[in-house]
Amino acid sequence: NPNRYRSLSTVFLEMHLIIVGLDNAGKTTILYQFLTKEAVQTSPTIGSNVEEIAVKKTRFLVWDIGGQESLRASWNSYYCNTEIVILVVDSTDRERLTVTKEELHHMLAHEDLQNASVLVLANKQDMKNSMSAAEISQSLTLSSLNARSWHIQACCALTGEGLPASLDWMRSRVVAN
Numbered sequence: 001n002p003n004r005y006r007s008l009s010t011v012f013l014e015m016h017l018i019i020v021g022l023d024n025a026g027k028t029t030i031l032y033q034f035l036t037k038e039a040v041q042t043s044p045t046i047g048s049n050v051e052e053i054a055v056k057k058t059r060f061l062v063w064d065i066g067g068q069e070s071l072r073a074s075w076n077s078y079y080c081n082t083e084i085v086i087l088v089v090d091s092t093d094r095e096r097l098t099v100t101k102e103e104l105h106h107m108l109a110h111e112d113l114q115n116a117s118v119l120v121l122a123n124k125q126d127m128k129n130s131m132s133a134a135e136i137s138q139s140l141t142l143s144s145l146n147a148r149s150w151h152i153q154a155c156c157a158l159t160g161e162g163l164p165a166s167l168d169w170m171r172s173r174v175v176a177n
């Protein structure tokens, strides 16, 4: 769909985005949906992996949270100028939602991220046992982010369902700032 592609280019022009989530959450799959609109086979990201992808003037940084503290410290240097933090959650992964919550709030406490908007993607909604966006929102205590602009979107990275809506929200953030 060419319209959708145009909207992606518009949204991502000169943006600094960070995509984080636990390993296996679907970060790489979502990134490729944003960039190529096609589901791709990905290999699970291992531990401390940080990917940096530049598309025109947009910079995507992608990494797994919940890794080693020592590696995480060096990620701080990437925070500057970040407009949107995208947190990808595997909606079937109930066990690790607490870890995700702790990592998210820890990350957002950084001074360089005080103006960053937060987009939570409740991924893998195609799975029968997935938690709803509302459940995830509550578990992550997103309402405590009150002063910050945040949004949660249910999605399925394999089909791309929910991703155009998340792009609409990102666009609204760009316009607002």
Ligand SMILES: Nc1nc2c(ncn2[C@@H]2O[C@H](COP(=O)(O)OP(=O)(O)O)[C@@H](O)[C@H]2O)c(=O)[nH]1
Residues within 6 Å of the ligand: 021, 022, 023, 024, 025, 026, 027, 028, 029, 030, 041, 042, 043, 044, 045, 123, 124, 125, 126, 127, 155, 156, 157, 158, 159
């Ligand atoms: N069923 C389902 N599987 C997904 C979805 N998104 C990603 N996956 C699968 O989950 C696994 C991890 O995805 P990946 O993008 O590599 O996760 P990453 O470690 O966060 O980069 C892969 O096998 C993906 O095909 C989804 O929405 N639904």
Ligand SMILES: [Mg+2]
Residues within 6 Å of the ligand: 027, 028, 029, 042, 043, 044, 045
């Ligand atoms: Mg990955």
